[in-house]
Amino acid sequence: MELKLASSVQVQMVFDLIAERIAWMDEKGISQWNVTNYLDVFPFTYFVEKQQAGKMYVLIEQDQLQAACILETDDDGWYDQRPAFYVHQLVSDPGCPGAGSRLLTEVEALAQREGRCLVRLDCMQTNQALNAFYEKRGYRKVGTCQVGLYEGFQREKRV
Numbered sequence: 001m002e003l004k005l006a007s008s009v010q011v012q013m014v015f016d017l018i019a020e021r022i023a024w025m026d027e028k029g030i031s032q033w034n035v036t037n038y039l040d041v042f043p044f045t046y047f048v049e050k051q052q053a054g055k056m057y058v059l060i061e062q063d064q065l066q067a068a069c070i071l072e073t074d075d076d077g078w079y080d081q082r083p084a085f086y087v088h089q090l091v092s093d094p095g096c097p098g099a100g101s102r103l104l105t106e107v108e109a110l111a112q113r114e115g116r117c118l119v120r121l122d123c124m125q126t127n128q129a130l131n132a133f134y135e136k137r138g139y140r141k142v143g144t145c146q147v148g149l150y151e152g153f154q155r156e157k158r159v
Helices: 008-028 044-052 099-113 128-136
Strands: 002-005 056-061 064-072 084-092 118-124 140-147 150-158
Touching (some): 008 064, 008 084, 044 056, 118 128
Antiparallel strands (some): 002 056, 056 064
8 A cells, every 4th residue: 555646647647536536425314425416516627736836645555546635735724734634525436435534544654754743635415424433533623614515613623
C-alpha cells in the first residue's frame, strides 16, 4: 500500500471514482455528494488544478487505485490555522472495503512526518454512518461548514 501524489493520468480515474461513488450513494439511499450538485461545484477542471498543484493524493495497492483525496495545508473555513492537513474530496473504491480507513491512516502518518498537529475534514451533517465512522477513528466534531447545498460538520484529529 502506498500513498503518493497523483499523476496526470490518475486525475480521470479519481474523477470517475467520484462519479461511481455518487451513483453508489443514490443506490444506497445515502445523502452526501449526490444531493449537493457536487460535480457542478467541483468539475473535472478543479481536480486537474489540484493535481497540477501537487495536492491530489492516491492510495495504490496491488497496482489498483483504491482511494484518493485532496490535501490542503490551509483552509479559510476553519476557526484557526494551526499546522494541519485539510482532507477534501476523500473517495474510496466501493469494491475495496477499508480503503478509506487505510488512506486516513496514511494521511495521519504523513501529517506527523511533516510536523502537522492535526488532520481536519468535514462530513455532511445528515450522513450518520460516515459521521460515526469518523468518530470511531478519533475525529471529533469541532464546528460546522456550508458550501452551496452542502452542510457539514467540521472534524479534527490530533496526530
